[in-house]
Amino acid sequence: MKADVIVVGGGLGGLTCARDLARAGTDVVVLEARNRVGGRVEGMAFDDGRVLQMGGEIVGTVHHGYLELAAELGLAIVPSFTEEPGEDGYDMLDGTHIGEDWLSEEDRAVMARLEEAIVGIAAGVDPADPWSHPDAARLDRLSVGALLRSLEPSWRAYRLCEAGSLSAAGGSLERGSVLASARAAAGAGGVLSTDYDQWENLKVEGGSSALVDALEAQVAGRIRYDAPVQSIHVGRPCAVTLVSGEVLRADAVVCALPVGPLRRVGISGLSDERLRSLHRQRQAPASKAVTVLDGPVWRRAGWNGLAISEHEIGGFWVQGEGALSSLLGPEKRGYIDAAPPGTLTQALIDSLERLCGPVEPQAVLWRHWGTDPYSLGYVAIWEPGDLMAVGPLHGTHEPPFYVAGSDHWSAGYMEGAVRTGRDAARAVLGQPRASLYVE
Ligand SMILES: Cc1cc2nc3c(=O)[nH]c(=O)nc-3n(C[C@H](O)[C@H](O)[C@H](O)COP(=O)(O)OP(=O)(O)OC[C@H]3O[C@@H](n4cnc5c(N)ncnc54)[C@H](O)[C@@H]3O)c2cc1C
The missing domain is CATH 3.50.50.60 (FAD/NAD(P)-binding domain)
Structure with a gap:
């Protein structure tokens, strides 16, 4: 043929x-x-x-390519979880919180400084050619965790940032390259992927x-x-x-x-060079869970359904009226392999109950992407040094x-x-x- x-x-x-x-x-x-x-x-x-x-x-909002395609296909775009009423949840190992009262001004300020630092670096990064940045090699070797530590965060602020990163299932802050993070932001017009109001605020209806x-x-x-x-x-x-x-x-x-x-x-x-570049990229193994509930039970606690967690399950966000999504990233995947059957689902329910009281899910559905032979991962990840190693052939033909x-x-x-x-x-x-x- x-x-x-x-x-x-x-x-x-x-x-x-x-x-x-x-x-x-x-x-x-x-x-x-x-x-x-x-x-x-x-x-x-x-x-x-x-x-x-x-x-x-x-x-x-910053995903113009996807939104344009959806419009061509005649599909409606609707708001996502970011429109849910209520406050964010935090399921930390030493306590569960709804809202940010448990954080100090300084905790919040240090997180804002980290974002500013990466956006500042992004302003000098050409997403099509991050390798041409005058400090590219150093910024690629530098982890986001090291950059955060250089800002002298409180232990609580550090843990919160790390739990946020693990919740998104892309891996630890210590295993993410600053250059790759800055390039990701530069590629979306200078907006960080942690800015949910611009990266996560929409979905296709249906x-x-x-x-x-x-x-x-x-x-x-x-x-x-x-x-x-x-x-x-x-x-x-x-x-x-x-x-x-x-x-x-x-x-x-x-x-x-x-x-x-x-x-x-x-x-x-x-060419050998291209094959080397293609084969050098790595992925984050991750699993996703969808918890099916009778309705928006999260609202009764004043919680908006969005949470990050330091426990086994990374956290939650609202997928739909009676459904919460969760991700389990690379560092937590060991729990999947080592835990007795049912332990993970119980851990998810325990986390949910700490956040909003007793729940009786109709189902908790799991999809293990990291071990599916036709995916072998969830998203590409860029550990310190990876962007330089993959090199300028990335994304080219x-x-x-x-x-x-x-x-x-x-x-x-x-x-x-x-x-x-x-x-x-x-x-x-x-x-x-x-x-x-x-x-
Ligand atoms: C759990 C999870 C949650 C995510 N959440 C979001 C989100 O909320 N927002 C967002 O924008 N992105 C999200 N992503 C990422 C997004 O889904 C992917 O980046 C995107 O869909 C990947 O599309 P792709 O075409 O590049 O690759 P894929 O969708 O992986 O497509 C590759 C195709 O190749 C096929 N294939 C594999 N091997 C072979 C072979 N040997 N021969 C023939 N075919 C083969 C596969 O079956 C597959 O159909 C998420 C991903 C996962 C897994």
Whole structure:
């Protein structure tokens, strides 16, 4: 079989790319390993008909690429958890709090200084070329934790910042590069991803999986499901071999795989330098839980459903009227492997009860992304030194081999999948490159 373009991976990045290529009249085929598309965006139908989001869920005002695509697909955008009434929750090992009364002025000030410091560095970082920053190597080796410690926070403020970072499941502050954090902010117009009012304030009505459904409908007939790719040879033509042994040929290949599964695909015909760069990225293994409740029980405690926690479960945010989402990041994943069955779910319920009193969830649903062979993680992470090691080939193409997918963007996210998907389609079509970043 021969096509103009083969897109490997039918996640948000691959589907967005395939849609643009198909609309431009290209003969495009998407090869998807699973029996469904969407990848790390996954809707799960609950007994009562609700579709729960087990993966990517929320976007924000700064996600112009995603919002533009949603508008093209005719989807409505609605406010997210940031509109919930009430105060934030903190489930710390030495006490649970609703509201910020337990924090001092100085605690709050030091957290604001950390944000200011990273935004200040971001102002001098070109997200397309962070390597050209005059102090790039040092800033990449410097961890966000070390930067915070240099601001002399109280022990409480340090713990709070660290718990916040672990709650977002991207890893400890001590394991995040300052240059990578500044680049992520620079890529979104200078706004930090911890600024929830701009990064997390919106969602697609009906859930993010509704956007995947709409994309899938527009690429209908061009997707091969249950078609895991084993190897890619880049040449003229390119040859893509499936695990089944079938070989497909095309003039170009768009590789839209997460970086973990990508390492398991044999790739020949690419420069050593590019392969080294592609293989050098790493991901955060994480799990997501969705707690299904009879209603917004969090409101009775004056709590807005948003919490960070130092206990096993990272925290909570409101996914919908009777549903809370939670993440369990890399440092806490050991609990999954080591704990007796049911312990984690009980830990989640205990945390919830500390925050808002007795609860009787209808269900607690878990999705372990870190061990799923077709994801092997949740988002790309940048430990100190990683950005320099991956280098300036990150997110670039080597025709007829192109990359798409959120791991090739400055900050991951569904925004990254959409932007890189569109960028890859433009590159394949020989159209001028639009900026991958928010200007
Ligand atoms: C729990 C969780 C919560 C998240 N929350 C948010 C959020 O709230 N907001 C946000 O913006 N982002 C969020 N994200 C991140 C976001 O979902 C992802 O960054 C984005 O969806 C990734 O899209 P992608 O196309 O790059 O990769 P993927 O969605 O991973 O797609 C890659 C595709 O490749 C397929 N594949 C893998 N191996 C092969 C193979 N060998 N052959 C063929 N196909 C293969 C996979 O099955 C998959 O369909 C979250 C992610 C997770 C896991």
